[in-house]
Amino acid sequence: MSQNPAFRQLVTGAIEQYGTSYGSSRNGNVELAVYAEAEAKLARRVGAEAALTLSSGMMAGQVVVQHLRARHTQFVYGPQTHPALWHESTVELPTTSFTDWMAQLPAQLDALPPGPVAILINSVDALRSAYYDFTWIAGLPTGQDITIVVDDSHGLGLLHGGSGIWPELIQKPGIRVLVTASLGKAMGLPGGVIFGDTDRLTALRRTAFFGGCSPIPPAYLAAYCRADEVYQQAYSQLKENIKLAEALLDKTALFSHAKGYPIFYTERDDLYPFLLEHGILAYSFAYPTPQSPANTRLVISAYHTFGDIQKLANALYTYLF
Template sequence: MKPEFQSINQPFSNEITINEKSYLYFGGTAYLGIPQHQEFQDLYVEGIKKFGLNNGTSRSNNIQLGIYNEAEKVAAARYHAEDALITSSGYLAAQLTVKHFAAFGAIAYAPNTHTALWLNDPPPVSGTFTSWKNDIVDQINTSTEKNWVLISNSMNNLQPEIYDFGFLNAIEPDKNIVLIVDDSHGIGINNQGLSVLNALPKNKNVSCIVIASMAKALGVDAGLVLGSKKIISALKNSNMFVGASPPAAAGLHAFIRAEGIYQDQWSKLQKNMALLHKSLGNKWKFAPGFPAFLIDDSTIDQYLLEENILISSFPYPTKDSDPINRIVLSSWHEEKDIISLVKTLSKR
């Protein structure tokens, strides 16, 4: 990639102008196009004027802004959880949760779990989620260990693949499971625009906790934890939560008032995905409902670049690997953008 693409000095949107040349942009994680949504921006500015730019005091301070508790109640209701906790980042939400439950029992990571959920070194696990879930059920059921902590993403956004957690139903009921799921790429998009929490099995021996970055589809620089009242209460009493500063109140002000915006943008994204899907060939891989489309073609990014189209492209899993090339749709794309992309792809 040319150097000028590594120092862009403008907001990402459906179109980027670099050196007076315009490119259609199909990358990133702003799935609902919130960073460029005028009404959301207005709500954010309204929040800045009401609360200022930031809040550097911890949540344990004797004087508090009430909006944090309000935003947590809204998040819990919106994503059908008993309770919620909001932090300054998805990384902090993940570390807070994993470190709190690390001593509960034996820890088992699913493959490709995000680094934010690692305790220390990379987990010694590889292979596919499907093979892992079959193996972990056998391992748990035949083990003398009664308490387990299972840690996983809700999906593989690169491949892409949305994970099925129905395997939890096969775990013996005398085993106590804490399931921690990172839904950073799914919240607001998958499961009808909700979170993975609704899709997780409701078993008495399984405590489900969903953590997520709110900076992707939801467009807010904050982290979220969804769980039972007991779990959220325990996390809020942890040293890590007590000592950390919260996110800017302005973003939460917008989040609270943006439910209608999120719903409208989600509906627009469905139309965009349907339009692209019907025009793509069977060489493209995708997960129904998720706006990323993968192709096993290591040079398609360069072909599209010559046609003034930018897509998501980077080497994976190592810097020496072939690039993973994906089209990522957003609600900020217009029909004409997708039609132009499809016409260009048809010439390939």
């Protein structure tokens, strides 16, 4: 979306009204109505009761995690959970597959001492392009104080017609669900968001973490509120681009790919310099730290043309043959 001409025009017009930034606290005595309008619209988009926007996806995660930490919550992490949801600067993440982690989760919860528990996970494996199964939520015990926190930075705007992971998260009595996300990926907005129930989001808004941070620039939220048609057109174009990429790239057997998702992961890191020589820039870098293994991916966007995707496929065929 960030390169979409129609969306950029909406942002430019909104900047004329709101300026380039808004440095005040959201809890100050001056309130801009566009925040409540955009948050209500975002909540409707995913099907959540409420939404709260922040300056980044990292801040969204940390507002939630530090709130839970203040309640002396015990943290249970899923594989590859994004650092936005870490309660310390470093945490020990499971090295098992997501399937094995799901199987081990009931025993892990049983072994915990009494007290509130938070299960923190990503909505999708965006590094290796794989979907996660969330049916395990139905089997969680209702006698424990459990909060599920899902980072949907790589699902919001993509999964379930753009609603993200929320429709998959079973709403079970006694289990509280919160979703955090960067808005800077598919949504093209420089900020973050939290989805959940009104009571919990009201409590989060009262924290120093929320009150002390500057908000997302209001011009972008104003543009979002006016961009329904632009988002729909871009989403439709993205789906067509993904279909073409799947038709051309899947037969190379070079990639792991979740059907319908715009990421194609490969263990062939030598693809990066090869494609670069052919005028194609792929993602390939250590993540999330410089010590992490390299991760080489192709990311399809709505901004790509069919010609771009065909050029990519031709280069891959040259690489193979």
